[in-house]
Amino acid sequence: MGINFDLNDLQAFRAVVELGSFRKAAEAVSISQPALSRRIDKLEEALGVRLFERTTRSVTLTTVGRVFAPSAEQLLDDLDVALLGIRDVSSSRLGRVTIACVPSVAYYFLPSAVASYHRRFPRIRVKMLDMSANEVLGAVISGEADFGVSFLGSQESEVEFKVLLQERFVAACRRDHPLARKKRVTWNELYEHEYVSVDKTSGNRLLLDQALSAVAPRAPSVCETRHVTTMLGLIEAGLGVAAVPSMAMPGRDHPILTSVPLVEPVVKRRVGIVRRRGRPLTPAAQEFHRTIVEMKRGGVACSDAVGNNTSPKERPGRKTAS
Template identity: 90%
Template structure:
């Protein structure tokens, strides 16, 4: 038995699913609302089921519609992948991209990347999964995310880690703190002051514990958090100092926070893109992937150099209109 519907009908269906409105969907695919309704009716007739429950106020998927929606999305994504390289379909398609990232990437760097991406592709929705490094890996492996940005790779053979840059850990403190006047701070000097830290569930904590096996703080931290961004809030509130990745720091113009490079030892971490091996990116995800790589090249600089690395990196990011993040 032949299937009596076409690509336009599937695109109309996806538009209604994503926008939740026949009017908005018609505007998105550049046709009249009656024409869009006819496409949906044609699809329903071809499948022999109702896909939407429609009232004067709302449009919702039926049970069958909810089952069919992921398959329709996959069909359209597969077609876009097939067309990639023949013509640029990303700028005209209505779709989405799911990105998993560690929280400080979501807080400082990705907002500027997303803003630039939205200006280029206003019809593509971005879903941001800001989670721990382990959860980023899980989202990539399960397919919940198209790819991830993290500082942890994986031993699993189906996951690949592409290095973007290396960054060093710095001492985050208030501008009125004694450490703010120094050019560099040893870990032992840091621990002479009240400090806050990340807890044992954090990937940063695991990295630091391994790198600082020979450094013993004389006292425990006064507060533990799960995420670096929360820890910076505590530092800003005056609870103490903290060791944070340099990219997590705001720029030079921040009125309260500053940072000083940490030495003896210099501790670095590798930040990169995590992908599931052998799984092609959709055109929408490929364009977002390219935007991240370009931001790194244009201004998302490494903090390996001498001097106040994070401030230099932040200044470069501002020149590229993209702040940095961990």
């Protein structure tokens, strides 16, 4: 026996799931609320189950509805993939893009990309997962995220890693700190001062431990954190100095924080787009991917950045850091 529902019914279902409201869903798919209700009723009748629990104040998925929702999403995404190259379906559909990214990228680079993308595709919702580098990999591999932006992944067989930019580590300090007067700082000089570090769960910690095997700090750090953003907050409060990726630093006009290039050795990290190998992007995700690449080519992100003191033209001003 055939199943009597169509694409419009699935799109109505997805709209209600994503927006949590029949009224908002009807507006999103440009039909009246009674017409949307009829589509949901038709889908439920065809499947022989109730997909939503509806009251005058709320709409929630039933247990069966929660099971069905990912399958419906996949069906619609697969259809979009099939149509990709025939016509642009992204600009007219209600959809979602999920991006996993490390916090420094989430603050510094992606907001501009999200704003540009939203202007072109206002009906597509962007979900940003700011995670550690290892968590970004996990989200991409599991399918929780369409793709990721991180500095880990080039050695993983399950993912593709496309470099966007290269940045170096710098010494972050207050403007009134002795290191702020230097043009460059060696790692040994950095470790002569009280410093803050990231803990062993951080991808940055792994990268630094490998690059600095010949550099031994004279004393342990005064504090360990999980994220670079927290480190910068501690530095701003006067708790020593820290080695951070240059992208994480605030702009040159920050009243308290500044940075100095670190040398002997120069340590760099490559930031790139992480995709699950063999998994095509949905049209909506493909367009967001293209937006990021085009913004990089246009110079929005800095390449081989070296800190506040030496690359003023490449860094937009901002009051807080990530």
